[in-house]
Amino acid sequence: MNAEVTESAVDPAERLARVALSRLAEPGDVRMTRLVADLGARAVHEHLMEEGGSSELRDDVATRLASLDPAAELDRAERLGLRFLVPGDEEWPDQVDGLLGAGAVNVRGGVPIGLWVKGPLRLDRVARSVAIVGARSATSYGSHVAAEIAAGLSRSDTCVISGAALGIDQAAHRGALSAEGPTVAVLACGADRIYPAAHRELISWIGDHGLVVSEAPPGGAPTRVRFLARNRLIAALGAGTVVVEAALRSGALSTAAWTERLGRPLMGVPGPVTSAQSQGVHERIRLGAAHLVTCADDVAELVARAGEAIVEDRREPVRPRDRFTVRQRQVLDALPVSRGVGADIVSWGAGIGLREVQSTLVGLETGGWVLRDGHGWRLAPSDGA
């Protein structure tokens, strides 16, 4: 383990539980990330280890968890030059906590259980971070502008976040590197791997001078769900997102959608209306979803203004119930306050499948929000929150 992690105030058992769950769950698994955010990894881990017998799925989960050695995982990661960040670590990028409550049902979301990172850069030590994303099949115009904006932001100690993909991502990282600014590559594969292979040199360079980040465990392959989860993480690491070029159905627009869900400024660089690679950007601007930006100064101004607005918003106290997921709220609303009912009744009342209801109830029980009596499930006595 490196110095950062040793200094952390995080309970070592909580960290090890997060290592295990990070290996068990797919990045952005909504149920898992939210259960962990609500209850803590240790409680979820213990629950999953102890529960058994009621379903084959749960048996399988318990067996897989039992076969993991989180301490050995951490040692192995350290030898690969990786460290594992969890909420509470000094180095944890607090901005990703914005993902709590930013998601939607059936969208990969939630606060990451942990982040596997490689590189000397510490995200808590840059002035701010801005995501720059766009088309893989970028035009030379788009690549030029992405690099210019990245270089401009770098000069004011703004960290450039991107996905190390071909096209705009690469141009953004290179623009930051050209200005010797901090840059972060968020990968869909493990932080010890290289994807795409053509960017071996770029990603290695970022791992040596900036930061490579992944929610997937070491060795993890870049899969479709991991790309989608990665896009949300790029949006969550930035104080705002700049889309430089994107066709109408570009993957970069998923990062854009997450930026909107997070309530952070979404910015778009215009281009010729005759270019298909600018159509997705123009549409976002036209519909009022994205601000038009033409240079690094425009981006810095919008991000700074939004930053002030966020400080205002934070004055509103957060009640525990505000942190429930949509699914949890649906289940809670279907529960009686007095005599308990069976999970099948709750399932019928909430309009959610039985298995989903059962796992949600277990999570809520661990958090003390619901309890079992002789008849079934009911709400726990309220704490007035």
Next chain:
Amino acid sequence: MNAEVTESAVDPAERLARVALSRLAEPGDVRMTRLVADLGARAVHEHLMEEGGSSELRDDVATRLASLDPAAELDRAERLGLRFLVPGDEEWPDQVDGLLGAGAVNVRGGVPIGLWVKGPLRLDRVARSVAIVGARSATSYGSHVAAEIAAGLSRSDTCVISGAALGIDQAAHRGALSAEGPTVAVLACGADRIYPAAHRELISWIGDHGLVVSEAPPGGAPTRVRFLARNRLIAALGAGTVVVEAALRSGALSTAAWTERLGRPLMGVPGPVTSAQSQGVHERIRLGAAHLVTCADDVAELVARAGEAIVEDRREPVRPRDRFTVRQRQVLDALPVSRGVGADIVSWGAGIGLREVQSTLVGLETGGWVLRDGHGWRLAPSDGA
């Protein structure tokens, strides 16, 4: 005189007075256009003819008016193929009446006293009109897009209004012509003249198949003030304005500013952020003053939506006092209701120069809003409006 004018319900004496005032005043002379809009041309004309002696300027005006022969002017214009439209004519483009109250002090404005037009097109017979303007030093990209949008609008019987200038204007007219759509060239010189000379063929073609419009009298030279007044007229003839390319200090932005003053949709076509010719457009979009549009459909949608909003607005009754100019309101506010005061006292109270106050008072007196008693000027008894 052609058939249109003969059929009009407009008092012939009013029309002749407007011919004379059109020759006397510069296009967009705020004081003159508003006096005429408020009081009618005949009253203003008579007042200017009868008043005299109090200033050299007024003597000069009376002398000039006396030397004019409006009926002969109309005959001469007819021989040149021109007709003179005034408010109340069936063919009068009602949308320019939006200029009433849209101006600001010290900006050339107001509803034109009349319009000298040449060509078979009747503006009251097209579905709608949209202005397309932009840089004279347009790029090939800008010219291409201007022509495309103009052609697209033409296909839905939308009339393309522009200024027949080099660059974007020319491309817009040519796009409309290519789709055999209606198009109007608004000139700063007389409608019988050609400016710029390089566009002789284009302007002649529009005069033969579309409509050439000018606020300046026949034979009038294109002067700087007439260009500025022309820009406002382009904005006023369109249900909205599309700026295709404009550098940061482009003249096209004066048309844009008038569109904003008129409360009509201002639209901008984006381009490469590396192009100086797109900077003025990007700035208007970035500041929220202009909507981003990429094609004729985007334009048609915005103009249609704004059209519905205008219909809503019209339900609010207009009171006579709402039609006063800023200057007139300032003078009215400085006047006593009982015993009259001298114009010098009003000037002091309103913070406006004495000569300005005197001419404003004369106009208000003709309209019956103020009157003179033994002591000086005071408000006329209110009609409750």
